[in-house]
Amino acid sequence: MKFEEAKKQFIETWGVLGSQWGINKTMAQIQALLLIAPNPLSTDAIMEELTISRGNANMSLRQLLDWGIIYKKTIAGDRKEYFVAEKDVWKWSHKIGTIRKQRELDPVLGMLKEMSASKEIGKSEEEQEFKKQVKELSVFTNQVGQLADKLFLSPKGELLLKLMKMFL
Numbered sequence: 001m002k003f004e005e006a007k008k009q010f011i012e013t014w015g016v017l018g019s020q021w022g023i024n025k026t027m028a029q030i031q032a033l034l035l036i037a038p039n040p041l042s043t044d045a046i047m048e049e050l051t052i053s054r055g056n057a058n059m060s061l062r063q064l065l066d067w068g069i070i071y072k073k074t075i076a077g078d079r080k081e082y083f084v085a086e087k088d089v090w091k092w093s094h095k096i097g098t099i100r101k102q103r104e105l106d107p108v109l110g111m112l113k114e115m116s117a118s119k120e121i122g123k124s125e126e127e128q129e130f131k132k133q134v135k136e137l138s139v140f141t142n143q144v145g146q147l148a149d150k151l152f153l154s155p156k157g158e159l160l161l162k163l164m165k166m167f168l
Contacts, residue, residue, distance in 0.1 A: 007036065011050070022100075026052055027060040031069060031092075034085035040073040042080045068095045090155075097152040105145050112138035 001009075011032045018028020029050055034041060041049075047057045061083060064070040069092040073082040086092040115121065115134045122131045151160050 010036065024060060024063070026050070026056050027063050030057070030060050031064055031085060034070055034083055035087065037085070040075065040082035040084045042082050044080070046083070067099055094152045097148060101145065101148050101152075105141065105148065109138070109141055109145055112141060 011029050014032035015025040015029035018031075019025040030046055033046060033049055043054065043057050043061065046052075046061070047054060050057075052060075061070070064083075065072070069086050070083050071086070073084050075082055086095070112134055116131065116138050118131075121127050151163075154160065
């Protein structure tokens with residue numbers, strides 16, 4: 001496989017994976033392009049490489065900047081904005097994992113905790129079963145959240161590597 005074909009396939013695959021993980025496909029493709037780029041890229045270069053509109057590029061770049069997995073880079077004598085990706089896989093995966101936990105898992109934990117603590121639920125048999133299942137889900141989700149915190153906070157994925165050794 002030649003480089004250009006491999007590069008195109010990598011970017012396309014990363015975009016498909018991103019959309020399966022709930023991330024905008026273009027956003028994932030831009031991250032992939034910046035991950036493999038040896039030098040900072042301008043918005044125009046990204047648009048040209050991925051054949052996307054300026055609006056799509058700007059929106060995706062802004063989201064990637066908000067997630068903290070790409071950075072703006074200035075080049076002396078050039079007024080264009082350039083972008084580079086966080087190249088350390090542990091750093092950017094930690095940032096993504098932390099943000100996803102905050103956006104997706106933490107609200108569920110809060111809702112389950114509130115339902116579990118409700119004094120108004122639990123009178124009928126149906127309500128008791130509901131409260132029991134909510135409490136079990138709350139305990140499970142809380143444990144998953146604690147595990148995610150420990151995995152993402154361990155330096156260079158040390159805890160994840162130890163867990164993998166246990167199972168392999």
